[in-house]
Amino acid sequence: MTLETYSDVWLTMDTRDREQPEVYAENAPRLAAALEGISALLGCSPTPGDENRFAAPTETGFEDPRIEGTAFDDxxxxxxxxxxxxxxxxxxxxxxxxxxxxxxxxxxxxxxxxxxxxxxxxxxxxxxxxxxxxxxxxxxxxxxxxxxxxxxxxxxxxxxxxxxxxxxxxxxxxxxxxxxxxxxxxxxxxxxxxxxxxxxxxxx
Incomplete structure (x- = not known):
């Protein structure tokens, strides 16, 4: 099964390179809970997809691109x-x-x-x-x-x-x-x- 998202509401920075800590704080736990529930239902952990210019997927959501910097300044x-x-x-x-x-x-x-x-x-x-x-x-x-x-x-x-x-x-x-x-x-x-x-x- 493949799960895809085309939204930036799970990220610490949106796709315009603007920080959104409040949005991330509200939505990242929801994504983590959803992934945990799906993992429990299917009996296996998710395999994260490839990293892109906005974020690096993980088993529980996305890494914070602010740690090492985004792939592009703009x-x-x-x-x-x-x-x-x-x-x-x-x-x-x-x-x-x-x-x-x-x-x-x-x-x-x-x-x-x-x-x-x-x-x-x-x-x-x-x-x-x-x-x-x-x-x-x-x-x-x-x-x-x-x-x-x-x-x-x-x-x-x-x-x-x-x-x-x-x-x-x-x-x-x-x-x-x-x-x-x-x-x-x-x-x-x-x-x-x-x-x-x-x-x-x-x-x-």
């Missing part, structure tokens, strides 16, 4: 952000007619919502030709499906020769399509960095 930026970008672009054709997707500058953004649920954030850099869409992790596949359409709108702005900031306003003035979500604010919000906006988009 696993969120190293793995999850590129993976989200790849998934987002898989729904649209490749193109060179688009803005840069990364920036070190502050960004302006609009929240995209559908039926009161936030799907993601469309953004543009202040002072650079960079713009894009950050899917909200908690919205799942809906965030990526909608995001692909918002990226196509940004491509339209790029083809019109607009700066990134102007593109954000241009996209906001396009005819609404409720199926891909609607812009929630009357004016764009400000974020000190794209990293901060990606942090926001990754929260549950």
């Amino acid at each position: 696993s969120w930026g190293t793995f999850e952000i590129p993976a989200r970008s790849t998934l987002l672009h898989s729904g649209i054709p490749d193109s060179e007619d688009e803005y840069e997707e990364v920036t070190d500058q502050p960004v302006r953004y609009f929240t995209i919502q559908r039926n009161g649920r936030t799907l993601g954030y469309i953004w543009a850099a202040v002072g650079e030709q960079a713009a894009g869409y950050e899917p909200r992790t908690a919205a799942g596949n809906d965030a990526f499906a909608a995001g692909a359409e918002w990226l196509l709108r940004l491509r339209g702005a790029y083809k019109h020769g607009l700066t990134a900031v102007a593109a954000l306003d241009w996209v906001a003035r396009q005819p609404p399509r409720p199926e891909i979500g609607l812009i929630a604010e009357d004016a764009p919000q400000e974020s000190p960095s794209l990293d901060a906006l990606q942090e926001l988009s990754g929260r549950y």
